[in-house]
Amino acid sequence: MPNIEDIAKELASKLKEHKADYIEAHLEDSVSSYITYRGKVLESIGKSASVGGNIRALVNGGWGFVSFNSLENIDERIELAVQEARIAGKGSSHLAKIPVVVDTASIGSKQNPVNIPLAHKKELLDSYNALIWKTPRLKTSNIGYGDAYKTSIFLNSEGSFIRQERSDVTLGMAAIASDGNQVQQANMSLGSPGDFTAMENLEGAVREMAAKAVGLLAAPQAKGGEYTVVLDPVLAGVFVHEAFGHLSEADFVYENDSMRELMVLGKKFGRPELNIIDGAAVPDLRGSFNYDDEGTPATKTHLIKEGVLVGRLHSRETAEKMGEKPTGNARAVNYRHPPIVRMTNTYIEQGETTFDEMISSIKEGVYARNWYGGTTSMEMFTFSAGEAFMIRDGKIAELVRPVVLTGNVFETLQNIDAIGDDLAMNQGGGCGKSGQSPLPVSNGSPHIRILKCLVGGK
Amino acid sequence: MLNIIQQILDKTAALAQSAEVFMFTSEETPVVFEANRLKSLQSKESRSISLRVFKNGRIGFASSNKPEDIDFLVKSAIETAEFGAKANFQLPSQTNFSVVEVYDSNTEKVSLDEMVNLGNGMVSALTEYTPDILCEASISRNTLSIDIANSSGLEAAYKKSGFAVSVEGTVIHGSDMLFVGEGESSCHPVLDTTRVLDSVRLQLDRARNQAKINSGKFPVIFTPDGLASAFISPLMAAFNGKVVLEGASPMGNKLGQQVFDSKFSLYDEPTIAFQPGSRPFDDEGVASEKLDLVEHGIPKNFYYDLKTGALAGKKSTGHGGRAGGLPSPSPTTIIIKEGNTSVEEMLSDIKEGLYIEALMGATQGNVLGGDFSGNVLLGYKIEHGKITGRVKDTMVFGNVYQLLKDIEAIGNDAKWVGARLMAPAIYCPSISVASK
Numbered sequence: 001m002p003n004i005e006d007i008a009k010e011l012a013s014k015l016k017e018h019k020a021d022y023i024e025a026h027l028e029d030s031v032s033s034y035i036t037y038r039g040k041v042l043e044s045i046g047k048s049a050s051v052g053g054n055i056r057a058l059v060n061g062g063w064g065f066v067s068f069n070s071l072e073n074i075d076e077r078i079e080l081a082v083q084e085a086r087i088a089g090k091g092s093s094h095l096a097k098i099p100v101v102v103d104t105a106s107i108g109s110k111q112n113p114v115n116i117p118l119a120h121k122k123e124l125l126d127s128y129n130a131l132i133w134k135t136p137r138l139k140t141s142n143i144g145y146g147d148a149y150k151t152s153i154f155l156n157s158e159g160s161f162i163r164q165e166r167s168d169v170t171l172g173m174a175a176i177a178s179d180g181n182q183v184q185q186a187n188m189s190l191g192s193p194g195d196f197t198a199m200e201n202l203e204g205a206v207r208e209m210a211a212k213a214v215g216l217l218a219a220p221q222a223k224g225g226e227y228t229v230v231l232d233p234v235l236a237g238v239f240v241h242e243a244f245g246h247l248s249e250a251d252f253v254y255e256n257d258s259m260r261e262l263m264v265l266g267k268k269f270g271r272p273e274l275n276i277i278d279g280a281a282v283p284d285l286r287g288s289f290n291y292d293d294e295g296t297p298a299t300k301t302h303l304i305k306e307g308v309l310v311g312r313l314h315s316r317e318t319a320e321k322m323g324e325k326p327t328g329n330a331r332a333v334n335y336r337h338p339p340i341v342r343m344t345n346t347y348i349e350q351g352e353t354t355f356d357e358m359i360s361s362i363k364e365g366v367y368a369r370n371w372y373g374g375t376t377s378m379e380m381f382t383f384s385a386g387e388a389f390m391i392r393d394g395k396i397a398e399l400v401r402p403v404v405l406t407g408n409v410f411e412t413l414q415n416i417d418a419i420g421d422d423l424a425m426n427q428g429g430g431c432g433k434s435g436q437s438p439l440p441v442s443n444g445s446p447h448i449r450i451l452k453c454l455v456g457g458k
Numbered sequence: 459m460l461n462i463i464q465q466i467l468d469k470t471a472a473l474a475q476s477a478e479v480f481m482f483t484s485e486e487t488p489v490v491f492e493a494n495r496l497k498s499l500q501s502k503e504s505r506s507i508s509l510r511v512f513k514n515g516r517i518g519f520a521s522s523n524k525p526e527d528i529d530f531l532v533k534s535a536i537e538t539a540e541f542g543a544k545a546n547f548q549l550p551s552q553t554n555f556s557v558v559e560v561y562d563s564n565t566e567k568v569s570l571d572e573m574v575n576l577g578n579g580m581v582s583a584l585t586e587y588t589p590d591i592l593c594e595a596s597i598s599r600n601t602l603s604i605d606i607a608n609s610s611g612l613e614a615a616y617k618k619s620g621f622a623v624s625v626e627g628t629v630i631h632g633s634d635m636l637f638v639g640e641g642e643s644s645c646h647p648v649l650d651t652t653r654v655l656d657s658v659r660l661q662l663d664r665a666r667n668q669a670k671i672n673s674g675k676f677p678v679i680f681t682p683d684g685l686a687s688a689f690i691s692p693l694m695a696a697f698n699g700k701v702v703l704e705g706a707s708p709m710g711n712k713l714g715q716q717v718f719d720s721k722f723s724l725y726d727e728p729t730i731a732f733q734p735g736s737r738p739f740d741d742e743g744v745a746s747e748k749l750d751l752v753e754h755g756i757p758k759n760f761y762y763d764l765k766t767g768a769l770a771g772k773k774s775t776g777h778g779g780r781a782g783g784l785p786s787p788s789p790t791t792i793i794i795k796e797g798n799t800s801v802e803e804m805l806s807d808i809k810e811g812l813y814i815e816a817l818m819g820a821t822q823g824n825v826l827g828g829d830f831s832g833n834v835l836l837g838y839k840i841e842h843g844k845i846t847g848r849v850k851d852t853m854v855f856g857n858v859y860q861l862l863k864d865i866e867a868i869g870n871d872a873k874w875v876g877a878r879l880m881a882p883a884i885y886c887p888s889i890s891v892a893s894k
Contacts, residue, residue, distance in 0.1 A: 035541075038700065038704060039704050042541065042542070043543055044517075044519065044542070045518070045538045045541050045542050046518075046519035046520060046534075046783055046784060047519075047520045047535075047538055048520065048522065048782070049520075049521075049522040049523075049530050049534075050522070050523050050524075052523065062496065062499075063497060063498035064498065064499055064500070065498055065499075065500040065502075066502075067501070067504070069524075070503070070505075080501060084498070084499035084501070084570075085499070087499055087570060087574070088498050088499050090495070090496065118537070118538065118541055119540075139705050140704040140705060140706050176826070178705065183706055183708065183826045184827070185826065224853070224855060224892040225673070226894070255492065256493060256592050256628070258590070258630035258631070258632075262632070262633055336502060338498070338500070373819075374819070375818055377635065377637055377835050379634070379635040380818065380833055380835065380850070380851075381833075382819025382833045383819070383822075401829075403831075404831035404832070404853070406818075406819065407851075408633075408851060454851070454853060454892060455892075456832075456855050
């Protein structure tokens, strides 16, 4: 049975022999395991192994892409990718120059989390589930644990040869309460670049989550309308990812004149306190790596500095076509897909306002915490809080049902008028784009205050 | 490959009481257009083999795409069985499945040139219609093979073809963005894009002007796409046998009761010929059959796989679906029965209201309870029976169960939304709207 190391060595010389402007290969070998619970019982447990790869070729600006599980007949696959690129290519090829790199890197935990005995993982999850079920009026619970360890090899016709290993652990839990007529739920999700101990000692948070689900049964619905809204670091992190991060992805901008005008560098997007960063070079997070899936070294990119747009996220192609520097943001969720421009670790930089200062001047507002999810259409966004409280006369008041917040991205960024002193990163999320999901990312923020934010409600 | 399935079953026979092998192989060829131009041609091959075992009354599972590595599969499945869920059911034995046509050999024969031409045709039709539109388009053909065998003697297989065209257009003026799009898919080749293009051109026409609606309660027409963006996720969760079993479904104790408007009927239909969601049997080897979920507003059935069915004291309805892991209850093709009112009649009944094509974020709240709250991504104002322009910065808020209890009218022109849903327009008499 051929393995990816041997195939990669063979490929190194072959990629240069073909008549294409550029060719790259990705090879991956991974193992993963998962455990899920529905209600009191373990629902499923399994292990999985995967091997595969792809060849991507560029000819006259057109791309060919061939992905496969079988490592046989690689020569034919290279030929096919080049042929496809030739059919697609009608112009000229543009790729930003990057250094030729030969390197080996290891991302995250050195220990393969898949090898931790299943009995140990199950024991921990059993204890969390038992805690959830101690809460009265609880209807059911969901737990999903997953881990993975992946070796990937990237090589291209320019001579780069990069071997990266990475591990990943995620845990999502939900408590669902019911009083017979209605159903409410509370969630938590977390992740780590492979460190299983990050999943331990969560007893307090689990108890709190279950209590929240039950508490929501008695909570009233917020009245819909415009409010001053304070977001906690988790939700503000989702906001910065959804509302601004996706807009910073150059693949939506580079061939679109209207978008280039809208997203021109130097344009003012927010108040001077606002700084937004994305970067895989920020260490030890789920979006961290040494090289992206085009072999570009990871960077840390200021997207907004003192309220002004100063950067965006690039692949080699988008960087060259826009005359900007590549940022190392070309990522593929796995070998079945070509790399596209994606976020890594995205966050609002810490400011100076304390939480008390932030809420003290709000007569009637909403304090929104935690998240269910969020989507964006570039111009408009919606994101869902996991829980919400009214703010009345400068104090946190009654619990209300989870709210959906929505707005225009450009107005809303201008309406961020206070940034907290308590930056925290959330690692439980996975990002989806163009059918590639879930990609490990992290996002974060301090508490932020947004003026005139539209809240859905009765 | 069939040889491998037999080898795995043989190897497992001495180690476990029951075993089942499920194998999936696919080939997909997408042709991708970006920014009005052909961007890439792709070919994607993929396969996976899953092994489910029953050992000492518990279920173990492993999957791999290395057919050579039988040892990993068997060892991992046996290892996980020590901790697995209780095996409370029997794997099905050999059955004579009814024929469900899902393979058309013509689909594989569509050439790359023809696919490129289809994409060029769509892009040029739309850029002629609206010069500042930027289109992304995809034309894709695929074939899929499913093989399943188990230790109860089942051996079954089918092959499916698929073809999909889709186009999305973006029109940007300043910071104002309009997104339009349509798609069509079938097991047959989709070589006529007229319907797709007509639909996009209609969206462009309707969105040409902007209109404002105040906050308040208004009548709303949800188009089939609009319904898909808000109503389908909560309904599919509520009729999932597993959610019912857990007591978390609002429909759990409502079978046989008049829960919805009597005009509302909902089915799952996996046997429609040449529909991409169709199949002769599910991913556990249980025969596919049409399943009534709601008839005339009365919930009739929930959908089950083998394990959930056994726990609930019911039979599998043939809805075991896999997404890489163990099977779980999964819908196939959802049909909302059409009514007898034309969209024109609905419009003429409305003095002031909304016509909603897409809600953003409506399925990210409390899905189980049916509450939704979504931003109108694409929707229009209705004034005195006419569509007057696109609304923005507008949210609608409702509860799926309350809205479907009192339906003003159901459209007489159901259409496919993606490959897995056929729905008509639904006219709701009063929904909360919040706008800036």
